[in-house]
Amino acid sequence: MGNKKNELLALDLDGTTLRDNNTLSPVVRQAIETAVQNGVEVVVASGRPYAMMPQSILSIKGIDYAVTSNGAAVNDCSGKRIHSNLLKEDEVLKYLEITANYDLIMEAFIDGKTYTDKRYFDNPIKYGCGEAYFDYVRSSHGSVENMRKFIYDHRCELDSIEFVCVDKKMRESIRRQIEDNTTNFYVTSSSENFVEIMDSNASKSNALSWLCQRLGISLQNTSACGNADNDADMLKLSGLGAAVKNATELCKINADIIVPSNNDDGVANLIGRILKNRT
Numbered sequence: 001m002g003n004k005k006n007e008l009l010a011l012d013l014d015g016t017t018l019r020d021n022n023t024l025s026p027v028v029r030q031a032i033e034t035a036v037q038n039g040v041e042v043v044v045a046s047g048r049p050y051a052m053m054p055q056s057i058l059s060i061k062g063i064d065y066a067v068t069s070n071g072a073a074v075n076d077c078s079g080k081r082i083h084s085n086l087l088k089e090d091e092v093l094k095y096l097e098i099t100a101n102y103d104l105i106m107e108a109f110i111d112g113k114t115y116t117d118k119r120y121f122d123n124p125i126k127y128g129c130g131e132a133y134f135d136y137v138r139s140s141h142g143s144v145e146n147m148r149k150f151i152y153d154h155r156c157e158l159d160s161i162e163f164v165c166v167d168k169k170m171r172e173s174i175r176r177q178i179e180d181n182t183t184n185f186y187v188t189s190s191s192e193n194f195v196e197i198m199d200s201n202a203s204k205s206n207a208l209s210w211l212c213q214r215l216g217i218s219l220q221n222t223s224a225c226g227n228a229d230n231d232a233d234m235l236k237l238s239g240l241g242a243a244v245k246n247a248t249e250l251c252k253i254n255a256d257i258i259v260p261s262n263n264d265d266g267v268a269n270l271i272g273r274i275l276k277n278r279t
């Protein structure tokens with residue numbers, strides 16, 4: 001790690017900072033609080049929209065910024081959006097055209113809120129949602145009968161779109177079609193059955209870069225921790241990228257170090273290393 005000062009720590013939530021049961025370990029919470037007390041700017045960097053951020057995280061005093069919706073937005077501690085990259089209307093129309101022949105379960109993020117297909121809302125387990133996240137799905141801000149029409153009607157105000165598909169072959173085929181036939185999308189995945197679509201300027205790495213410029217912090221003096229493909233570019237960009245042991249292969253390839261899993265307080269381990277290095 002050398003002797004460079006870590007001034008900012010960006011933390012993914014699900015599968016990284018939070019345990020598999022969607023809770024925050026007391027050990028990790030204490031480590032985050034200690035990092036803040038020692039002058040580290042701790043930033044949440046999540047695929048979640050702001051309205052779906054867990055109170056266990058938002059209640060930690062000193063977390064002043066949240067990268068949300070995979071980098072489509074940055075919010076301050078009051079919830080105010082201070083940076084945004086919406087999907088472009090023509091690309092949304094292309095997405096609807098490409099997926100027209102598929103009966104997909106879809107979600108849309110608008111202004112930090114989630115709107116989900118009623119079928120997924122009614123039975124998330126059927127579509128691959130873990131039981132620990134059942135309440136998360138049920139807390140969405142809208143259960144929509146016709147998501148395709150909803151996305152069309154809101155095509156100029158979307159933070160992101162995602163679709164859920166438990167059929168791996170179909171999921172990968174649709175993803176390739178989207179990537180091959182659009183030019184202004186950033187396509188990624190935060191969990192196995194999800195494909196998430198943002199504007200090409202929206203990614204956790206781009207949001208981190210923007211925030212560092214705003215705060216006057218060099219990227220070399222940042223660290224980041226994640227577990228999924230949507231974290232890989234953020235880990236690569238930061239001065240120190242850490243993947244938890246349970247991370248995807250892409251995430252690990254882009255990391256500098258591997259820390260224990262999300263269920264074994266990997267984030268606390270990373271913070272311990274950072275604080276030791278600072279002294």
